[in-house]
Amino acid sequence: MSRLSVNGVDLYYEERGEGIPILGVHETPGSAAMWADAAEELARRGRCIIYDRRGFHRSAPPAPFATLDLVEHVDDAAGVLAALHAGAAVVIGRRTGGLIAIELARRFPDKVKALVLLEPALFTIDPEADAWARNLRLRVLEHSAGQHGLVAEAVIRETLGDGAGESLPEHLRNMLAGTAYAVLAEINGHGMDLSEDALELEEDKLAGIRQPTLIVSAEESPAACRLVNARLSGALPFTRTVLVAGGHIINPAHPAVLDFVNRIAARPDAWA
Template structure:
C-alpha cells in the first residue's frame, strides 16, 4: 500500500507500467479501484497513476476536514504529480473527475501534456441534468433516512453505473465505496454540484484536450443522456469534437478492451504534445 503526504493530506496511490505518465482522476466516489484493469492493459506503454482522492477509501480523512472545493481537489492532483516527479502528464478525468481536471487545466497547465474529459459531470448545463440532480437529491435523502450513507451510495452507484455493473464489482472495491457515502454526500457533493466554468473559461484552456462520451448515452431518451450532453457542452466550449466510447458511463467495466483500443492512441497522441507554459 503506497501513500504519500501532499497538500496537507495523505493520498493512497497506485503506479503501473513504464512510459509517458498518465493520471486517472476518479469521480464520485474517488476510488482508484475504477482503473486497475485499464491500467494493466495500458502499462506496456504508459506509466499509469491512479489514486484515492482525499478522505476517500484508503486515503485517510484529514482531521477537521468538513468541506472541500474543486480547486482543492485539483491541487491534490497537482501536488501528487509533482511529488512523484510525473509532471508533465496526460490527465484523464472521469465524471466528477472531469470537473477536477478542468480546474487543473485552467490553473496548472504546465503540469499537463494533455487532458481527457470523460463525460464531465456538468449536470446543470441542460434541463435534463437539472432534473436529474433534483431527482438524485430526493433519492439520496430518502436513502439516508432509510439506511444512511451506505444505502445512499448504493443507489447512486446503481444510477451512475447500472445494476449489472454494480452487481459485478469486486466485493472489496464495492465495500470501500459504500463506506465513502459520508464523504461524498456530506463533504463533496455541494462542491461538485456548484462547480461550473463559463464557456469563455473553457475556451481559454490551452492544454490539448479530448472529450469522451458513451455511445449508449447519445440519444435524448437515454437514461444518462444528461452526462453525454454535459460532455458535448464541454467539447463545444473547448472547441474539440466529442469521441464516443462503447457502452454508457463506465466503459472500462462493460467494454474494457474496446474502450482501451479507443483510449490508447488518444493518450499516445496527447503524451507526445509539448507541455504548456503556465
C-alpha cells in the same frame, strides 16, 4: 502500499511504467482500485499514476471529513504530480474525476499536457443536465434518509440503474459502500457535481483551456452525460469526441483513449 503527504492529507497512490506522465482521477463513489486493470494497460504507454482522492478508500482519515470541496481535490491532483516530480500529464478523469480534471487544466495549465474526459460531471454547463443533477442530489439524500452508509449505494443506483452495483465483484461493492462518508462530504461541500453550489463555468473560461482534449460518451449512459459532452465539445477549443458502447463506467484504457495517449506521447500536435 505507497503514500504521499499532500496538502496536509495522506494519499494512497500507485505508479507504474515510464515515459509521459498519465494521471488517473477516479469517480464518485470510487477509488483507484477500480482503475487497476486500466492502469496496467496505460503503463505500457507512459508513467501511469493513480491515487485515491482524499476521503476515499485508502486515503480515508480516521475521522471522516465533514465536507469535501472541488478546490481541495484539484489542489491534491496538482500536489500529487508535484510530489512525484512528474511533468505535465495526460489527465484522465472519469465522471467526478473529469470535473476535477477540467478545473485542474484551468487552474494549473502547466500540469496538464492533454485531457481525457470520460463523461465529466460538469452538469451546470447545460440546463437540462443541471436540472437532472439537482434532482439526482435530492433523490440521493432522500433515499439515504440520513443513513450515511446508503449514500454511495444511492448514487450508484440513481446513475447506473437498479442492480448495477450487484454486477460488481464483492470486494468492489464493499469498497464502494465504504466511501459513503466521502460521498456525503462532497454533497455537503462546495463546487462538486452534487454540491448545492456546483461549479459553473462560462464558455469564455472553458475556451481558455488550450490542451488537446478527448471527450468520451457511452451509448447507455444517462442522457444528461451526453448533453454535457456536446456542450463541452463546442466550448473547448481543441477536442475530439468519441461515442463508445456500454454504460457510464467507461474504461479509462478504452482503445480510443489508448490511441489518443499514443498520439500525445508521440507528438503533442498529432492528436487532431
